[in-house]
Amino acid sequence: MKISTRKGILQAVGFLALRAAMGLVLAVLVLFLYDIGRKGGGAISWEFVSQAPRKGMTEGGIFPAIFGTFLVTVITAALAVPLGMAAAIYLHEYARQSRLTRLIRLSIRNLSGVPSIVYGLFGVILFVNVMRFGTSVLSAGLTLGLMTLPWTITASEEALKTIPNSYREGAMALGATKWQTIRTNVLPYAVPGMLTGTVLGLARAAGETAPILFTGAAFYLPFLPKSLSDQFMALPYHLYIMATQHHAIQQVRPLAYGTALVLIVLVLGLNMTAVILRYRLRRKQR
Amino acid sequence: MSPAENAIKIKTEGISFYYGPNRALRNVSIGCLERKVTALIGPSGCGKSTFIRTLNRMSDVVPGSRLEGRILLDGRDIHAADVDVVELRRRVGMVFQKPNPFPKSIYDNIAYGLRINGMRNKRAVEALVEKSLRGAALWDEVKDRLDDNAFTLSGGQQQRLCIARALAVEPEVILFDEPCSAIDPIATAKIEDLIERLKKDYTVVIVTHNMQQAARVSDFTAFMMLGELIEFGPTDRIFTAPAQKLTEDYITGRFG
Numbered sequence: 001m002k003i004s005t006r007k008g009i010l011q012a013v014g015f016l017a018l019r020a021a022m023g024l025v026l027a028v029l030v031l032f033l034y035d036i037g038r039k040g041g042g043a044i045s046w047e048f049v050s051q052a053p054r055k056g057m058t059e060g061g062i063f064p065a066i067f068g069t070f071l072v073t074v075i076t077a078a079l080a081v082p083l084g085m086a087a088a089i090y091l092h093e094y095a096r097q098s099r100l101t102r103l104i105r106l107s108i109r110n111l112s113g114v115p116s117i118v119y120g121l122f123g124v125i126l127f128v129n130v131m132r133f134g135t136s137v138l139s140a141g142l143t144l145g146l147m148t149l150p151w152t153i154t155a156s157e158e159a160l161k162t163i164p165n166s167y168r169e170g171a172m173a174l175g176a177t178k179w180q181t182i183r184t185n186v187l188p189y190a191v192p193g194m195l196t197g198t199v200l201g202l203a204r205a206a207g208e209t210a211p212i213l214f215t216g217a218a219f220y221l222p223f224l225p226k227s228l229s230d231q232f233m234a235l236p237y238h239l240y241i242m243a244t245q246h247h248a249i250q251q252v253r254p255l256a257y258g259t260a261l262v263l264i265v266l267v268l269g270l271n272m273t274a275v276i277l278r279y280r281l282r283r284k285q286r
Numbered sequence: 287m288s289p290a291e292n293a294i295k296i297k298t299e300g301i302s303f304y305y306g307p308n309r310a311l312r313n314v315s316i317g318c319l320e321r322k323v324t325a326l327i328g329p330s331g332c333g334k335s336t337f338i339r340t341l342n343r344m345s346d347v348v349p350g351s352r353l354e355g356r357i358l359l360d361g362r363d364i365h366a367a368d369v370d371v372v373e374l375r376r377r378v379g380m381v382f383q384k385p386n387p388f389p390k391s392i393y394d395n396i397a398y399g400l401r402i403n404g405m406r407n408k409r410a411v412e413a414l415v416e417k418s419l420r421g422a423a424l425w426d427e428v429k430d431r432l433d434d435n436a437f438t439l440s441g442g443q444q445q446r447l448c449i450a451r452a453l454a455v456e457p458e459v460i461l462f463d464e465p466c467s468a469i470d471p472i473a474t475a476k477i478e479d480l481i482e483r484l485k486k487d488y489t490v491v492i493v494t495h496n497m498q499q500a501a502r503v504s505d506f507t508a509f510m511m512l513g514e515l516i517e518f519g520p521t522d523r524i525f526t527a528p529a530q531k532l533t534e535d536y537i538t539g540r541f542g
Contacts (some may be wrong), residue, residue: 096349166386170448173344174399174455175376184402185388 036260043258057220057242058251062259064224068137068217068232069266071225073206075141076148080205081198083145084152088194091153092160093182105157112150117210119147124214138228140216144205151204155197159190192281199274203267209236219245235263295320295489296341296378296459301355303336305348310336313355314515316508318459323481323490325504325521327497329541333513334493335383338461341491342378343371359459376403379457383464385444387436387451392428395436395447399455414454422450423480442473449480460484462492466499478503497537501525509533 047061054060095101123143133139163186171181209217217237225232242256243249294317303311311333318324326334339345340353343364357364364374376399387395396415405411415432419425424446428439436447445465452460462481466474481503484490494500500507501521508518509532517524517533528534535541 164386166382166384167388169344169382170386170388170451171398171402172347173342173375173380173382174402174451175372176399176402177372180402184398189389 033264036257036264039254040257040259040261043254044261048255048258049262052222053220056248057246057255058248062233062235062238062255062262064221065233065235065238065259066262066266067224069206069235069263071137071232072141072144072212072216072234073202075138075228076144076205077198077202079142079145080148080152080201084149084198084201085156085194087149087153088156088160089182089187092157093178093186108150108153112154114147115210116147116208117213119143120211120214122146123211128215134229135214135216135231136229137216137225137232140212140232140234141228143211143215144208147208147211148201148205151201152194152198155201156190156194159193159197160186162193163190192278195281196274196278199270199277203270203274206270207236207263207267209234209240212237235259235266239263293320294318295360296491297358298337298340299356299358301337301340301353301357303333303340303345303354304352306350310513311340312513314510314513315355316515316518318489318491319506320489321485321487322505323485323492323503324506324508325500326491326493326508326510327495327500327536328510328516329536330495331512332510334510335463336513337510338380338463338491338493341459341461342375342380344375344380346371376455377457378459378461379452379455380461380463381445381448381452381465384468385441385448387439387444387447390436391433392436392439392447393432396451396454399451403455418450418454421453421484422446423476423483424450440473441469442476445469445473445477446480449477449484457488459489459491462490462494464493464495467495474499497525509536511536 049061049066050063051061052064053062091101091105095104120143123139123146127133127139127142128135133142167185167189168181171185172178176184205211212234216231217234218231219241221231221233239256239259242252242259246252297317298315300313300315301311302309302313314333314337316324316337326337328334336345340357341364345351345353353365359374359378362369388398390398393415396418397411400411400414405414416425416429419428424443427443428434428447431438436444439447445468449460449465466477469477478499481490481492485505492500492503504521506519507521507524509516509524509528509530511532517528517530519529524533525537528537
């Protein structure tokens with residue numbers, strides 16, 4: 001066999017393997033979405049997304065859970081976005097690259113791998129008990145915020161890394177201060193990437209159950225949280241209850257699938273927002 | 287020639303520069319005359335880029351670096367406690383090896399330096415943008431497309447844009463760090479013409495790996511090797527009657 005044909009065959013086989021891998025991943029995703037869509041689609045109605053559960057959660061909707069998830073995500077963002085971006089700016093632009101900063105960076109990477117239940121327990125101790133926020137929207141939001149922080153820091157730092165050094169040098173050579181350089185000639189180009197990573201982190205937080213389990217999420221509440229120190233219902237926790245803890249599991253199964261569908265659509269929506277945001281911001285710069 | 291034109295604008299006194307433990311410059315003393323072009327030549331790694339970056343303290347930003355000796359701008363030590371490095375860099379502008387326009391419009395690239403230096407008056411900014419682009423011989427090519435992104439320009443135009451950007455903040459000295467190494471010969475010729483004209487108003491220091499370029503554009507030439515200044519003098523003399531054997535070997539192409 002000629003070498004060139006052998007190389008050609010090898011290449012064809014390689015491509016095929018890569019295509020198959022991607023096809024497999026896609027197939028799982030499609031199957032998964034199809035299954036949830038089929039079983040949960042029937043439960044979706046205006047009433048389902050706009051009303052509270054009734055009759056021991058066997059009827060009615062999931063509005064309080066949607067509202068709770070929204071609220072807690074806002075608090076998560078309020079903590080994780082500014083702090084994460086600021087930490088990334090410090091780490092990448094200001095901190096000297098030393099053993100200490102390498103250690104800090106390594107710790108941050110490791111923190112993003114810590115199981116979410118550990119964050120949950122940490123949140124109970126720090127926010128619920130020590131800081132006396134009680135089991136509340138605030139405690140849960142802050143716990144999720146802590147969990148998201150390593151992601152936002154890492155994503156933001158990666159975004160800063162993509163900005164060529166020549167932008168910084170060029171600005172400084174014109175007499176810009178370090179902060180002016182960062183604010184006017186680094187951040188504007190890094191923010192799209194920073195936001196994308198951040199929103200992805202938030203989407204992940206919105207779907208988490210473990211960190212809010214002990215810090216503020218309620219099994220069932222007859223009212224919406226009126227302040228940040230109230231407990232709240234949340235989609236992932238509600239789904240967990242409906243799927244495993246409910247007294248009439250068979251009866252509420254369609255509602256559980258409906259909840260799952262709403263949660264997925266929400267998270268997907270957040271991810272899409274990130275993509276669109278990045279696209280818009282990038283285009284504006286051209 | 288009036289005496290003012292002969293004054294030394296920027297001068298180094300025995301500077302050595304270290305990247306961590308490595309010494310990149312050894313005891314270099316050069317005086318650059320006002321409104322003259324001083325060229326730095328030498329083989330790769332001889333320290334000429336390091337040298338030029340000490341002149342506007344861009345070398346400060348390298349972690350773990352250290353400078354010994356003094357650098358005087360108009361007779362004042364640029365490392366003195368009361369010298370604002372930001373103001374120093376406004377007075378001593380720099381054009382880099384690779385054109386580095388910002389991803390903004392042509393207009394905003396030039397206006398950038400004015401804005402960060404606090405100029406808010408729109409008309410004044412406009413006037414200076416035009417003046418700078420004319421100064422860099424780019425105005426006629428871009429006057430109808432000022433809002434286009436700077437990346438739409440050719441490489442040579444981008445480099446002239448960077449020169450215009452440096453001119454806009456009205457510096458006194460302009461440092462060129464191998465400004466033509468990334469552009470084609472025709473664009474190079476344009477930039478050389480430009481440098482020739484710039485020296486009417488500015489003190490120019492240029493690093494180049496191209497000896498012919500040094501011979502064409504400069505009034506004085508410094509030849510460096512392995513971090514040391516081997517010879518410094520009027521360009522005519524350096525290229526016709528070098529005093530040092532090393533200089534002669536280099537300019538006659540025996541190594542490099």
